[in-house]
Amino acid sequence: MSEPLIFERSSPGRAAHAQRPAAAPQLSAIPESLRRKAAPAMPEVSELQAVRHYTRLSKRNFSIDTHFYPLGSCTMKYNPRACNTLAMLPEFLQRHPLAPMSHSQGFLACMYDLQEILKDVTGMAGVSLTPMAGAQGEFAGVAMIRAYHRARGDSARTEILVPDAAHGTNPATATMMGYTAREIPTDAEGDVDIEALRAAVGPQTAGIMLTNPSTLGVFERRIKQIAGIVHDAGGLLYYDGANLNAILGQVRPGDMGFDVIHMNLHKTFSTPHGGGGPGAGAVGVSQRLLPFMPIPIVGKDGDHFRWLDEADLPQSIGRLSTFMGNAGVLLRAYVYARMLGRDGMRRVAEYATLNANYLQARLRAQGFDLAFPGRRASHEFIVTLKRQKQQLDLTATDIAKRLLDYGFHAPTVYFPLLVPECLLIEPTETEDKATLDLFVDALVAIWAEAKRDIAYVKGAPYTMPVRRLDDVRAARQLDIRYQPAR
């Protein structure tokens, strides 16, 4: 059954009376010429109508709390409830971002501790928490690379190297910072093609953006060699933290030779994805990039915490958000980090890797093709359906949609772009063995269904609120807001 739009529940004159001020508007202070003539077309509903509508809508979603989400590169692990409860203590919610330091020591202590924890797990010399999502963390990272070269008077560096397996945000970020993104190919084993890298670096190289383990689900084994090649050419190394979950407490980007890193706290530190944000993209830097970190940062004078700003970091790349980024998300990450502790960090990578390798082994045994069969999985791995596509016309999309009927969110599909018909599968450490086994059973069952009746599989899903949607119509006959019938 579909749920009408909230606008279609609306009746003129109805209101949620208890939720609004009792006094009717008195607008005589506003000059007539600036006053709104007609009220905006907003819904007029009771409190119960709104509550019921949005509760019903929530039930039309998959979520981690209700379903397994083996989404590669997204780290959809359990979001502990305590993180939310404690970040939403009234004093934290009511603290104004411009409140005096005398009313901020508790909050700042949490942020300072989080900076220290993130420095340790990444092996970097400094951390700034302000970027509001992974892509903004990337922006900050590349901006610092740019600022570093400029501060040295080196203006000839115009290129950022990006492996062809990289997230789309990497080349998009390089462009936003005024750089040309140059792609580096991957070799047959899933590693960066070293000869191609050697040929690409030069005095025009500002840096390279790498994810390690890569989006191909394998650890880049020659990372020290890559670091040497790029550093020798005068470039810096940027670590995309999308896959930090795979190495937490095992290997540190700073020890691999990276100069700057962003972390997706909504992945590795288990803050909620929220149906598309908010994220938090804290950045860590090596010694030579410390002066360029985005502000504000929490500093400590004796027992007193305070913001470090332009006066403390005159070479900073500046402010990326009005205040200090997604503070409430950072509090959640802090609570999570404290509940994990130092041993818990190490176990995250161990069990995420165990789960991925287990799923990989089981799917291989069931006859699925791995993109990199000779490699150990990191926290994720790739199955390619090239053979199923050729033999049965069974595509990654078909599997993704049919999995929904089996009660599983789809893996990441068609990413990375260089593996045909790929499923990028990341189970995370918080899933149990029984769930993984059921997921294997579902994939095996769908393959068998496709052999019997491919048309049926292509018609999936059947049990969701809607069947496959007409995306072409959505783009051509653009309907992106409710317009009441006149």
Add this chain to the structure above:
Amino acid sequence: MPFIPHTETDVAQMLSTIGASSFDALFDEIPPELRCGELKHVPPRLTEMEVARLMHGRAHQDRHGLSFIGAGAYEHHIPAAVWEITTRGEYYSAYTPYQAEASQGTLQLLYEYQSMMTALTGMDVSNASMYDGASALAEAVLMAERAHADGKRRVVVPRTLHPLYRKVLFALIDAQNIEIVELPADADGRTDIAALSALDAGSFTCLVIPQPNFFGVFEDVDTLTDLARSKGAMVIAVVNPVSLAVLRPPGEWGSGTSGDGIGVDIVCGDGQPLGAPLSSGGPYFGFLTARQAFVRQMPGRIVGRTVDLDGKPGFTLTLQAREQHIRRSKATSNICTNQGLLVTAATIHMSLLGAEGLARVASASLNGTAELTAMLCEIPGVERVFASPGFHEAVIRLPQPVAPVLAALASAHGVLGGFDLSADYPELGHALLICVTETKTPADLRHYRDALATVLAAAA
């Protein structure tokens, strides 16, 4: 083991299936010299009970005073239902709605949000959110540059725009060779029309107009819009969404005499007043709406209504060819994750308040601010800085430097008295930006007046 469900038996079976002897074997492709030892600065773990005790203690340290600080983040009443529903796991722990069939709840909610934001701003199209107000402005400026590709690369920004927005704008567009030209404020605290008139036609891409501006003052939006248009520039409005329940929406600014029709081109701002708690500055969300003609230049996600295989209506992300996961280095922006959960809260908040509820909030805020301003100006030596009318903020001047007065108000009276303007606007003297919303009672206002009178008298 926190958040790990495996039993020892599970682990043994799984390692055996993999054919690995131990956990260490799972990392055998990593060069051994890169493996790190124990993390020395991460403390040992706390149980949920222990971490709760720690966090309650930290929160208690920041006990809240009676706050009159605004400056871009506003204390409003948020109906209880807003966060009760928003933190349901089905919203809270859902992924970005790329698998539309399994995300109809979030997608329909975003469509409703886009509908509400276009209605409030009087524009044709809205995206599904940006990070915050300041970064939304930077994206709006970049969008204007794409839409107005004549190579000017100059944006005109008034000094009456929030100083932190100006700093963020600079940081985010600096690398793209866009020049920022600043317009001064006039004696009434508004953008200096003469300074804008003096700019050559065709010499800049867009004008940014804040309404209300950082001082809480109403700008002469019609004249500014007409002037910018007559010079061939686009117009970007930066607005407070609550104020739009009572103020003419940017979609109606200007006289339309330039032939481009009435209204601005792009509207942006911070959605915080729509259901986001102050929360130390975030998470909030940025909103971005525009004329239909610019929809393909918009950054971020957009939800469209379409039909499924059976012809039944449904919702999906659309126009994705603009975005980084498809277009990569040629995308309209690098934005990926945005502020979905805050949009969920805002949509529920707007549904509960409706247009009338938002108008009541706006009215209570602006009348409360006028009342407090008048009360404070009864204190000898305190005066209003601008005579012109305004929204829920106002600038007053103190007879003494602001910082020590604010410190004394906070420590001795529990009053957070406002935002000190003397660093950002030294030309205004000992100026203080005060803010009142519907959350303040007449007794609260009197408490502030009495406290300020006491502090000033003691210092004098």
